Amino acid sequence: MNWLDLPLVRQVRGVVQLPGSKSISNRILLLAALAEGATLIRGLLASDDTQQMLAALERLGVNIAPVDQEGLRVEGCKGVFPVKEAELFLGNAGTAFRPLTAVLALMQGHYHLSGVPRMHERPIGDLVDALRQVNAAISYLGQEGFPPLEVHPATIRPADISIKGDISSQFLSGLLMALPLTGEAMAITVNGNLISKPYVELTMAQMARFGVRVEHTAWQHFVLPAGQVYRSPGEIMIEGDASSASYFLAAGAIAGGPVRVVGVGKNSSQGDIRFVEALEAMGARIEMGEDWIEASAPPPRATGKALHAIDFDCNHIPDAAMTLATTALFAEGTTTLRNIASWRVKETDRIAAMSNELRKLGAQVESGEDFLRVTPPDGPLTSHVDIDTYDDHRMAMCFSLVSLGVPVRINDPACVAKTFPDYFEKFSKIVHQHAAQA
Ligand SMILES: O=C(O)C1=C[C@@H](OP(=O)(O)O)[C@@H](O)[C@H](O)C1
């Protein structure tokens, strides 16, 4: 096991250029691959999750070539992947696994989809059930309802589909991106509650960039009109990742600031931009421009803690919500994060992992199926704690914030590669005062 020791940081300040959005990158790669015409993509995230999508598309016969320093040219295959038999390994990338399952189910081929052991514990049954309603032939190779999967050729028949949306929104997103390939009109009804709604909005917004529209009423009925085709818009610029922004903005709110992130701003299409509302509710000062956001701490309170606790429904920001859990260590009072049951089926059981590690620092933690409650210790956080990261990039990034209070050791820091390979380098650039210099 390797680790990274983060010394005590007394102040953060600076400007961070964000990496591209993971959620937009993997959607755009897939849609560009399925479109008519070539797409020049700029600003793509370079990380494990996008690498999984890129490698899978190349295996499926899609031509992808670098352009200039940072551009990528994807040759669209007009809705039909050239390769009809493939084994795809997709790591732990939900944004690759779920949408590719939906698309490949319509391709009349033989495909085998697998991932890392944790991916085989992450549910996919609700998506498979929905795809079976249009006669897709998918079988489970391990446990019923979970990857790995085998997709077989099948004659797809239009149907009114119902899908559950209370475990992951990626099932509905995958279905929405795939179904236009049939050319048929299709209606989807979401059965019960839909979580993580902004990600479905993001899906529809990316589809619209390729000329395909989805009609929907409330969050229950979605209609794909017949005869729509993905057409490349030519060139696409991907904005910075709003979830990745959360760590730097929280740092600015906790330890002085200002910290400015560049790459997302007030017109962002990503739901995690609304993390700033939670930070503001905790007392942080936020300013936003077209493509930047800046956070700084409020004046110190009598208690010594800059921020105050919140009670917040986090369903619309499941990823950035994790950052609130560690920000709560620097807030006066008890912070409650609600409606986060999906944390249990992500990179790890994030409610359990977060509870374990926060307790090591001296916080009082209460948790349930779908909530987490954090009360920081009265005195300082416990210093020099070893934080386990559970192969979860967000655990590593969230707990880097502990160094704004006490020195901390982050185990397996390289797990950040899933979405942000150079996270710790960027974090070190906003650090202005180590304990040794204080
Ligand atoms: O569609 C997407 O890009 C994502 C949706 C969310 O998942 P759930 O819908 O499972 O909450 C989010 O946690 C994930 O990181 C990315």
Ligand SMILES: C=C(OP(=O)(O)O)C(=O)O
């Ligand atoms: C849940 C996440 O990833 P995935 O896209 O694999 O679901 C995440 O990045 O926090």
